[in-house]
Amino acid sequence: MVSSSSHLNWPPIAGVISDLDGVLYRGDAAIVDAIEAFERWQAAGLPFCFVTNNSTHTPEDVACKLATFGLAIGPNQVVTSAIAAAEIARANYPDAKRVYVIGAASLSNAVAAVGLDISDQEPEIVVMGLDRHITHEKTRIAVEAILNGAAFIGTNPDLLLPTANGFEPGAGAMITAVAAATQAKPLIVGKPEPHMIETALSRLGTVRSATLMIGDQIATDIQAGKRAGLPTVLVTTGVPPRGDPALARPDFIVSSLAEIEVPPTLVGTPRQRRA
Numbered sequence: 281m282v283s284s285s286s287h288l289n290w291p292p293i294a295g296v297i298s299d300l301d302g303v304l305y306r307g308d309a310a311i312v313d314a315i316e317a318f319e320r321w322q323a324a325g326l327p328f329c330f331v332t333n334n335s336t337h338t339p340e341d342v343a344c345k346l347a348t349f350g351l352a353i354g355p356n357q358v359v360t361s362a363i364a365a366a367e368i369a370r371a372n373y374p375d376a377k378r379v380y381v382i383g384a385a386s387l388s389n390a391v392a393a394v395g396l397d398i399s400d401q402e403p404e405i406v407v408m409g410l411d412r413h414i415t416h417e418k419t420r421i422a423v424e425a426i427l428n429g430a431a432f433i434g435t436n437p438d439l440l441l442p443t444a445n446g447f448e449p450g451a452g453a454m455i456t457a458v459a460a461a462t463q464a465k466p467l468i469v470g471k472p473e474p475h476m477i478e479t480a481l482s483r484l485g486t487v488r489s490a491t492l493m494i495g496d497q498i499a500t501d502i503q504a505g506k507r508a509g510l511p512t513v514l515v516t517t518g519v520p521p522r523g524d525p526a527l528a529r530p531d532f533i534v535s536s537l538a539e540i541e542v543p544p545t546l547v548g549t550p551r552q553r554r555a
């Protein structure tokens with residue numbers, strides 16, 4: 281592990297994949313250094329894509345939020361766990377038609393957008409994300425469907441989410457409850473699983489070894505980046521790190537994205553693309 285320094289030995293950087301919450305903003309407050317870094321990288325032609333475990337916002341929501349901070353991006357530069365869960369449901373179960381969704385409207389919309397019907401009648405797949413209006417009846421329908429053989433997909437494993445006043449249970453807490461009731465193991469989509477990193481990488485088209493994964497959490501962002509084989513950067517602007525010696529360590533640690541050195545040769549030159 282490399283300690284925090286502004287003179288790190290950076291690899292060639294052809295693209296960036298980054299977490300959002302705790303990296304670009306905290307709640308509704310921008311992290312100015314990070315916004316400015318992405319603005320510089322954008323001006324330099326460095327391609328980037330954001331990956332978020334949050335299934336309650338659409339890529340358009342994220343683009344709007346970043347626009348208010350002065351960073352203009354397109355929705356195709358955001359991969360959410362809702363979009364990834366829908367794509368995985370479609371890809372892994374090509375014959376399935378009906379999906380029962382516990383989650384926000386953004387998750388239902390993502391599932392419908394890949395051509396699956398949202399239904400509580402004999403669903404072949406249950407997709408679960410964060411649902412702030414979850415009820416016993418919703419979990420009963422999910423449990424019954426899974427016991428009857430439905431596949432079980434969870435958007436993300438986060439157990440606890442920070443809020444303005446404290447914490448709230450994350451999607452992972454509710455997914456765990458259904459998993460416990462059914463004794464079924466869900467397919468988890470979000471970080472630390474590498475699915476979203478792979479989706480982002482294919483959108484960027486950049487070389488794996490030259491694409492940085494930036495995040496504020498070792499347990500999710502850094503593990504996902506490592507599993508996908510990317511150089512990883514922990515930025516210490518978000519959730520305070522909890523020491524877990526079993527987890528892979530980040531390749532770089534910075535206190536600000538301003539410390540990441542993008543080679544000046546990138547400016548004004550064609551982007552390095554995978555052949």
Ligand SMILES: [Mg+2]
Pocket residue numbers: 299300301302303495496497518
């Ligand atoms: Mg984060």
